[in-house]
Amino acid sequence: MERVEQHASFGGRQEVWRHESRTLGCTMKVGIYLPPAALRGERCPVVYWLSGLTCTEQNFITKAGAQQHAAQHGLIVVVPDTSPRGDGVADDPSYDLGQGAGFYLNATQAPWAAHFRMEDYVVHELSAWVEQHFPTNARRSIFGHSMGGHGALTLALRHPGRYASVSAFSPIVAPSQVPWGRKAFAAYLGEDQGAWAAHDAVSLIATASERLPLLVDQGEADEFLATQLKPELLQAACDAVGHPLTLRMHPGHDHSYYFIASFIGEHLAFHADALKARA
Numbered sequence: 001m002e003r004v005e006q007h008a009s010f011g012g013r014q015e016v017w018r019h020e021s022r023t024l025g026c027t028m029k030v031g032i033y034l035p036p037a038a039l040r041g042e043r044c045p046v047v048y049w050l051s052g053l054t055c056t057e058q059n060f061i062t063k064a065g066a067q068q069h070a071a072q073h074g075l076i077v078v079v080p081d082t083s084p085r086g087d088g089v090a091d092d093p094s095y096d097l098g099q100g101a102g103f104y105l106n107a108t109q110a111p112w113a114a115h116f117r118m119e120d121y122v123v124h125e126l127s128a129w130v131e132q133h134f135p136t137n138a139r140r141s142i143f144g145h146s147m148g149g150h151g152a153l154t155l156a157l158r159h160p161g162r163y164a165s166v167s168a169f170s171p172i173v174a175p176s177q178v179p180w181g182r183k184a185f186a187a188y189l190g191e192d193q194g195a196w197a198a199h200d201a202v203s204l205i206a207t208a209s210e211r212l213p214l215l216v217d218q219g220e221a222d223e224f225l226a227t228q229l230k231p232e233l234l235q236a237a238c239d240a241v242g243h244p245l246t247l248r249m250h251p252g253h254d255h256s257y258y259f260i261a262s263f264i265g266e267h268l269a270f271h272a273d274a275l276k277a278r279a
């Protein structure tokens with residue numbers, strides 16, 4: 001492993017690391033924000049951020065403005081890339097499949113299955129690596145944007161007990177029912193839609209064994225709202241079983257990091273409260 005960037009930030013340090021992933025079979029870059037408390041040697045909880053289509057670790061660490069809030073709450077923020085990377089890794093010319101579009105699941109279909117194992121990477125290998133090398137206290141929360149919002153919701157629902165809290169900006173809530181998700185699921189999981197529900201937040205809500213409250217923020221001027229995101233499907237699924245959901249619609253906000261930056265402080269405060277309650 002090798003540190004490839006470090007920048008002083010709000011009394012802490014924004015770092016980028018490169019490490020070998022056995023799960024993905026390639027080298028991965030990861031953004032790690034260490035708050036002042038971590039630099040003083042205190043053990044801090046970790047919040048995992050999952051980005052959307054086309055992103056690397058750079059989008060969030062340079063545009064979300066998370067560092068000042070993570071510093072204030074004493075949170076380590078870990079930002080993985082959105083897929084395996086490299087010349088030996090399968091890819092597709094479109095922006096919504098292949099590298100930059102891993103969808104936070106383990107692919108079962110050729111040519112993707114060899115490297116596209118983002119669920120195992122994020123849930124198991126990355127957290128073990130983080131907890132081995134950084135001053136953590138083994139408490140975790142998870143959040144993300146768009147494809148990464150889908151990732152945060154589904155990984156929290158699929159791994160009850162692992163995360164203290166979950167939230168999302170503009171998430172894909174029902175990938176089985178929208179073009180981005182249907183294209184990716186057909187490629188990664190196969191045409192048999194029986195396998196899709198296990199990676200679809202709206203489907204998973206019905207049978208969730210842990211009713212972890214969901215915080216979701218969505219811009220009303222988001223260009224993908226009606227075609228790809230459909231938060232009303234998540235609202236209906238939560239209403240049907242009494243799953244706690246706070247869905248906040250924001251007039252004027254689009255799908256960009258300007259939206260994320262506007263509410264990132266509230267999301268980190270939400271996670272900090274939940275992580276403290278677990279202490």
Ligand SMILES: N[C@@H](CCC(=O)N[C@@H](CS)C(=O)NCC(=O)O)C(=O)O
Pocket residue numbers: 051052053054055059063095145146147255256257
């Ligand atoms: N029109 C966009 C679609 C992809 C997109 O909007 N990606 C979102 C996540 S779904 C994003 O975070 N983009 C990078 C950024 O805004 O920094 C593109 O082709 O790049």
